Amino acid sequence: MKCPNCKSKNLGKIGNEQYYCWNCCLELAIENGKMNINQIEEDGSLSSLNDIFYQQGS
Template identity: 50%
Template structure:
């Protein structure tokens, strides 16, 4: 089951084919081939701020099971 890499909750919903949203901390995850490929924070105005440098450093990607 998918867990948020930021707040570790299971409160995640699907918003697109490969996109998920955490209702606990308001981040959007993009998953490709079973790995998180990008993480963005959804701002109050609806814009996205990349969090890749915090969670996906050095090109490593977390493996997840859907």
């Protein structure tokens, strides 16, 4: 598996179907066959970046 942002394979597993990219510091989670991409904020909360990586249907 590669990071959809930086294309790196430098991913660490942090949970069941959850990964962390050591190059660009994103959390990747696979839920129901879809990858959710989150940025980790300074306070530890997650901000979804799915809207950047996936186009919304129109």
